[in-house]
Amino acid sequence: MKNTRLQRVGGLLLLVAVILTSIALSLQKPVNPIRIGVLHSLTGTMAASEQYEVAVIRAMVNATNRQGGVLGRPLEMILADGQSDPETFAKEAETLLRDRSVSVIFGCWLSSSRQAVKPIIERYDSLLMYPVQYEGLEQSKHIIYAGSTPNQQLFPALTWARQAFGTKLFLVGSDYTYPRSLSFIINVLGPRIGLEVVGEHYVELGNQEFDSLPREIFASGADFVINMLNGDSNTGFFHSMDKGYQQHADRTLPAVISLSLDEISARALPNLQGHSYLSWSYFYSPQHWTSLEEPIVQDALTNELAGQPVGFYPVSTDGYKTVQSFRS
Known part of the structure; x- marks a missing residue:
């Protein structure tokens, strides 16, 4: 009888040990990242402007990952070059969605690039986070327009x-x-x-x-x-x-x-x-940002964005807003 009890207790302990080991091993498995596409002009006539959007998105992605990611998953930034050409933007958008399996695309500056990407985004039932001012006269449930419209600028x-x-x-x-x-x-x-x-x-x-x-x-x-x-x-x-x-x-x-x-x-x-x-949405340095106390913003400003020249922030805050909206 005593041996039977010991066997049951030993079996129970072994079962618990197996369960705990399985949980530990599952926790050690790498978590699949959330892939986000970043589609901006790295070359061509628009590169001088769009490089700042890329810089702030990269900083926010890195800061988000250092702070634990989104829903416990890290963000993986997949960068593509639109080459300041609408046709290239459309081609790269499809590549990001079809071949790279991104969940969302942050990108475009010119309205012509946004319009070229729009049908691709809608066909794949995806989402474009568009960061800059635009002419209005358009709406899509697949696009978040973060910039100002003519009545605001x-x-x-x-x-x-x-x-x-x-x-x-x-x-x-x-x-x-x-x-x-x-x-x-x-x-x-x-x-x-x-x-x-x-x-x-x-x-x-x-x-x-x-x-x-x-x-x-x-x-x-x-x-x-x-x-x-x-x-x-x-x-x-x-x-x-x-x-x-x-x-x-x-x-x-x-x-x-x-x-x-x-x-x-x-x-x-x-x-x-x-x-x-x-004429711009606003001109001010990061110390005036209302969300400055947020850990991820502090992290980005302390690391990748530290030492950026005066004027970097106003042009990139719309890019910042798109990342914040996605995280929320």
Whole structure:
């Protein structure tokens, strides 16, 4: 009888030991990561702008993993280069979803790239986290639009410029969806607030030839210019305008208000004798972020984002918001 009890107790202990060992072994198994696609331009005319979005997403992913991941699973960032080309964006989006099995894509800057990716995202019943300002006029249950719309960025700029400079404006932009859409909005709604469009000029993405444009703008009598150029076209535009401003320093010259130029890029360009302005969602350093006390934000700022130049944060906070939204 005594031996039987000992056998039962021994068997029970052995069973418990096997169960605990199985649990321990299961806990030691690597947890499958949540794959997220990051699709931005690493090359081409938009690389100078989109690199900051990639940097902040990478920082937030790494910080999230150091803080335990999402639902106990680490995030794995799969990076793809859209090459500043909408067709390449569409191709890479499909590769990320079909071949790399990502759960979500963070990416695109140009509206033309977003529009190229949109049907791919919808076909795979996936989600695109789109980080920057856009023209509105579109909605999809498969896209989170984190940037500002014209009523939040364009209209305040126009209202302020009318009061500060005058009623005549000249439109300059890259020849694609966002600038053309904003031009349409300005031409329709501008007269209602007393504005007159006295000229328009559009160029292909990446264009650097603006030698004759300053004369055209000055001759139009414009009080200010709405600049909707994207990417490195701003370099050619600002240097050409600066030459014109220096040659006509004795006259009143129009202000230039840029809608797609970040602070870092603007600081590297001529300030047009003090006539260069930016309209952006907000301009402030991370110490003013309302979510600064969140551990993941502190982690990212302490590590990957430490020492970033002034102006890095405003352009990348929309990217930050998309990661925060996904984590939530």
